[in-house]
Amino acid sequence: MSFYQNKVVWITGASSGIGEALAIELVRQGAKIIVSSRREEELKRVAQQTGDVAKVRTLVLDLEKPESFEMAVNNAIASFGQVDIMIHNGGISQRSKVIDTLPAVQRKVMEVDYFSYIELTRLLLPHFQQRQTGHFVVISSVMGKIGTPMRSAYAAAKHALHGFFDCLRAEIWPFNAKVTIITPGYIRTNVSRNAMTATGAALNEEGKNIGSGYAPDKTAKQILRAVEKGKYEKYVGKPVSKERMAIWLMRFFPTVAINIFKKAVPE
Numbered sequence: 001m002s003f004y005q006n007k008v009v010w011i012t013g014a015s016s017g018i019g020e021a022l023a024i025e026l027v028r029q030g031a032k033i034i035v036s037s038r039r040e041e042e043l044k045r046v047a048q049q050t051g052d053v054a055k056v057r058t059l060v061l062d063l064e065k066p067e068s069f070e071m072a073v074n075n076a077i078a079s080f081g082q083v084d085i086m087i088h089n090g091g092i093s094q095r096s097k098v099i100d101t102l103p104a105v106q107r108k109v110m111e112v113d114y115f116s117y118i119e120l121t122r123l124l125l126p127h128f129q130q131r132q133t134g135h136f137v138v139i140s141s142v143m144g145k146i147g148t149p150m151r152s153a154y155a156a157a158k159h160a161l162h163g164f165f166d167c168l169r170a171e172i173w174p175f176n177a178k179v180t181i182i183t184p185g186y187i188r189t190n191v192s193r194n195a196m197t198a199t200g201a202a203l204n205e206e207g208k209n210i211g212s213g214y215a216p217d218k219t220a221k222q223i224l225r226a227v228e229k230g231k232y233e234k235y236v237g238k239p240v241s242k243e244r245m246a247i248w249l250m251r252f253f254p255t256v257a258i259n260i261f262k263k264a265v266p267e
């Protein structure tokens with residue numbers, strides 16, 4: 001029997017890209033899912049894509065609206081009576097130099113990519129504590145481990161996730177709750193099209209690294225394997241890639257890594 005059979009999994013950012021692929025793969029592996037994002041029509045499309053709409057509930061959620069989070073958490077739990085796994089995946093990226101980037105852009109990235117994750121987590125924790133089980137899956141990025149040009153807001157938010165969720169993991173193990181942080185490399189999604197430029201407008205271009213990135217369906221399988229194994233942190237993406245090498249270099253030879261990042265050509 002699949003590890004995910006009858007598990008209830010709540011996925012944010014499920015209307016596209018990695019979240020959509022996770023939704024389809026989870027239903028294929030027997031899970032019941034709650035799919036969240038801002039665009040209801042896209043969530044309904046994803047529900048159809050799974051091939052079993054009875055196993056899917058849609059829950060519209062704007063990660064920039066913390067005042068709606070308590071009701072969202074209650075509705076998520078009520079959807080199937082419990083939540084076993086929460087996958088924090090919704091997010092927005094950024095492509096701009098620090099000197100040009102408006103403060104509102106820095107704040108929006110932190111709001112969507114960091115503050116929403118930690119507040120939804122805080123609100124769901126009592127449910128996990130009461131049930132003495134639960135698993136938070138956090139979609140970070142290679143940019144949660146390194147810093148390159150044009151990504152300051154995004155890298156800051158992703159690095160912050162590691163600090164927060166490493167601390168949380170150390171707190172919640174007594175009630176059998178887990179944290180898995182995923183650091184994807186380049187994955188072929190709309191992430192660069194949707195990324196904000198210095199003023200907050202969408203970039204609307206597919207970066208070449210993203211265009212030739214790893215397939216979302218394979219990425220979803222890698223993520224679900226890491227969660228099943230209870231990994232603390234896991235890179236997903238092409239098995240051999242410059243971004244995977246960058247994490248390794250930053251860890252063991254940070255001076256070499258930083259000198260390479262200085263010369264990185266921004267997309």
Ligand SMILES: NC(=O)c1ccc[n+]([C@@H]2O[C@H](COP(=O)([O-])OP(=O)(O)OC[C@H]3O[C@@H](n4cnc5c(N)ncnc54)[C@H](OP(=O)(O)O)[C@@H]3O)[C@@H](O)[C@H]2O)c1
Pocket residue numbers: 012013014015016017018019036037038039042061062063064089090091092093112139140141142183184185186187188189190191192194210213
């Ligand atoms: N693709 C990559 O190369 C890559 C690499 C590393 C990490 N990641 C991470 O993977 C995650 C998923 O991104 P993706 O690559 O699948 O990109 P994507 O195709 O652009 O998907 C982003 C998702 O986030 C949702 N979202 C964005 N802003 C939101 C908001 N304010 N409220 C609620 N939902 C919001 C979008 O849904 P709506 O527009 O419907 O709200 C969409 O479902 C992100 O956290 C990203 O940082 C991606």
